[in-house]
Amino acid sequence: MTDQKASNELRVAIAGLGSIGTKIATALDQGIEGLALSAVAVRDPAKHQAFLNGLHRTPKVLPIDQLGEAADIVVECAPSSQLRAIVEPAVRRGRSAVVVSVGGLLDNFDLVDLARAKGGRILVPTGALIGLDAVNAAAVGTIHSVKMVTRKPIDGLKGAPFIVENNIDIDNLREPLKLFEGSAREAAKGFPANVNVAVALSLAGIGPDRTQIHVWADPTVTRNVHRIEVEADSARFSMGIENIPSENPKTGLITALSVIALLRKQRATLCVGT
Ligand SMILES: NC(=O)C1=CN([C@@H]2O[C@H](COP(=O)(O)OP(=O)(O)OC[C@H]3O[C@@H](n4cnc5c(N)ncnc54)[C@H](OP(=O)(O)O)[C@@H]3O)[C@@H](O)[C@H]2O)C=CC1
Numbered sequence: 001m002t003d004q005k006a007s008n009e010l011r012v013a014i015a016g017l018g019s020i021g022t023k024i025a026t027a028l029d030q031g032i033e034g035l036a037l038s039a040v041a042v043r044d045p046a047k048h049q050a051f052l053n054g055l056h057r058t059p060k061v062l063p064i065d066q067l068g069e070a071a072d073i074v075v076e077c078a079p080s081s082q083l084r085a086i087v088e089p090a091v092r093r094g095r096s097a098v099v100v101s102v103g104g105l106l107d108n109f110d111l112v113d114l115a116r117a118k119g120g121r122i123l124v125p126t127g128a129l130i131g132l133d134a135v136n137a138a139a140v141g142t143i144h145s146v147k148m149v150t151r152k153p154i155d156g157l158k159g160a161p162f163i164v165e166n167n168i169d170i171d172n173l174r175e176p177l178k179l180f181e182g183s184a185r186e187a188a189k190g191f192p193a194n195v196n197v198a199v200a201l202s203l204a205g206i207g208p209d210r211t212q213i214h215v216w217a218d219p220t221v222t223r224n225v226h227r228i229e230v231e232a233d234s235a236r237f238s239m240g241i242e243n244i245p246s247e248n249p250k251t252g253l254i255t256a257l258s259v260i261a262l263l264r265k266q267r268a269t270l271c272v273g274t
């Protein structure tokens with residue numbers, strides 16, 4: 001890999017090579033029109049060496065805060081605690097950051113202002129959710145309410161701060177238990193690795209304080225289930241998705257595919273969906 005851009009290819013860097021990042025890296029390595037994988041950042045490079053060696057074109061491994069220099073588009077797929085270190089250098093240079101730990105944006109919303117001032121962009125994919133195109137469209141008019149119910153298997157919720165802080169025993173549940181009811185903003189604090197989707201939904205629609213979410217621990221489901229009801233002046237719609245968990249039980253398999261679809265749109269001639 002050289003520093004030189006091949007023709008006018010957009011260089012893409014990935015922060016985090018976990019369940020989402022490895023799939024995006026593989027897709028880029030296999031070829032996405034007009035895009036090339038230029039660099040990655042990981043916590044423990046030795047752990048990822050075999051994966052990186054298996055790629056056709058080995059990207060550079062850089063410190064997380066240097067990705068913004070090495071790419072036109074930086075894809076954040078690390079824990080939300082790392083979001084600022086990844087996104088800030090990119091948007092400061094007028095580049096694009098794709099953010100999957102979107103819950104982390106709420107405490108770092110000044111990054112949106114920074115991106116605006118510097119000509120950068122922050123792109124939030126639909127991720128593990130559905131229908132943000134319809135929510136975006138309805139938000140051009142007036143949305144009266146957005147309600148979401150999330151049900152996850154026990155393994156998909158273990159370790160969430162809300163559960164730990166409230167000393168809730170979910171390991172021995174035999175029936176579904178409603179853990180939380182409130183705003184997307186509060187849910188993101190209590191379940192930072194579980195309800196990024198609620199925050200994405202809120203940013204597409206009526207914001208994190210008015211978007212309501214219930215979170216259930218449900219031993220009867222094997223998928224991450226999200227159901228959404230939107231009431232707007234243009235339409236009423238209900239949406240649902242049942243995500244097969246990835247090797248990270250908190251993360252639906254479709255999340256990485258959503259980012260790949262977003263990356264494909266960056267240079268595609270035919271773009272379908274808003
Ligand atoms: N928007 C959406 O719809 C969804 C968003 N998410 C969110 O996406 C994010 C990524 O999820 P997922 O891929 O499943 O997570 P994983 O835990 O599988 O992977 C996280 C990766 O981040 C790396 N990492 C951790 N700390 C650092 C650091 N300091 N510097 C560089 N890399 C670091 C880890 O490195 P190492 O391997 O070395 O430990 C790992 O490769 C999470 O925040 C998750 O909550 C998840 C699902 C849906």
Ligand SMILES: O=C([O-])CC(=O)C(=O)O
Pocket residue numbers: 128192193194195196197198224225243250251252253255
């Ligand atoms: O994968 C899912 O179903 C959703 C998820 O983890 C998240 O929003 O963080």
